[in-house]
Amino acid sequence: MKRFLQAITLASCSLLLAACGNLKNSDLASNSTTTTSKAKKYETTSSTDGGYSVLLKKGVYKTSPISGLEATNYDNSVDESAMERGLIRVSKKVFSTKDYVIQEGQQLDETTVTNWLGRYSKSNKEGLNLKSNGKTGSTTRNPIILQQIMEEDFYVKSGSSYKLAGISISLGLNSVDYYTKTTDGSEYSTKISLAKRRAFGQKTANTIVSRLHAKKKLKNIPIMVGLFSKTDTDSLVGGTYFSYGTASANSSKISKWNSVNEKTQVLPTVDGASAVSASDESKFTSFKDEIEDYFPNVSGVTATLRYYDGKLAYESIAITTQFYGYLQVQSFAQTVMSRAKKYLGTSSPVEITISSVNDTQAVVAKETATGSYRMHIYGGN
Helix, strand or coil: EEECCCCCCHHHHHHHHHHCCCCCCEEEECEEEECCCCCCEEEEEECCCCCCCEEEEEEEECCCCCCCCEEECCCCHHHHHHHHHHHHHCCCCCCCCCCCCCEECCCCCCCHHHHHHEEEEEEEECEEEECCCCCCCCCCCCCCCEEEEEEEEEEEEECCEEEEEEEEEEEEECEEEEEEEECCCEEEEEEECCHHHHHHHHHHHHHHHHHHHCCCCCCCCCCEEEEEEEEECCCCCCCCCEEEEECCCCCCCCCCCEEEEEEEEECCCCCCCCCCCCCHHHHHHHHHHHHHHHHHCHHHEEEEEEEEECEEEEEEEEECCCCCCCHHHHHHHHHHHHEEEEEEECCCCCEEEEEEECCEEEEECCCCCCCEEEEEECCCC
């Protein structure tokens, strides 16, 4: 079982969200307002551009106790941010940003989720992964399908306080399960089809809904569950959601599942792959060619694009340089910002990270599709 522990203050959370896009476009926003009562003090960050306000308790950002828990040690590090960002986005289909504020999930604890991520067995009857059949062949063994569980909670104002009014759960489902036949032995893998992920995910979602709604304090809380396909360990981009459904209050299952249309792509494409959008590919190529021509000490330029419902929703560009002087970095960052304005258009937020082999040197970004670009140079004024 792998556990990544992150001590996240509100400020560092803001930086993390900004790295995923920005506060506004990662569906959370900054600035705070305060509600007080005799026993408790609440703060909520103000929201803009359709984002959620974040609920703080006594001025403190609460992290989820299940953050980073995973079923195995084999995971792609880019999946977790894509999984969280996507869960917030899909949640907006169910829990309106106008009516709800958000907090990292607090209803599931570490022990519970650790057991759920395990295989079902005599010693772990709570396990949600398939019982081992004792086989080790890649096509004959029962793979680990459920890799990760994520939770977000949604609250509504109630007098001078807030009350829980909705829960979103994400099930991270392996598209490939990696394993060894002996301790420290060779690595093998089992591919898991989308059809199998879908059937397993829907069944597992209903089991989780039933367990949560069996709790007195949660029986009247709507629960949305999203199904997320995790990528293989070599993928350069995070996975995507393919389905979600909602169980109403007191319901023991989800009766209707909805499709989610998400695609990710890395540019330049490789192995003759076609671009999702020829127009977006052309814009990126023009941007890439011009900055490479202008500065010969650029080692590489790649972009990760995310599409939702067929539209470009976010573009992240990574530029690797061989610059070491502050003036070089500053001049290059200004050129990058100028060319981004010229070529990358106004269809999505953009984040451009400029790095050497060892350090991040600068970031150029715009927080909204039609917003203004901003530049920050690390180690400078």
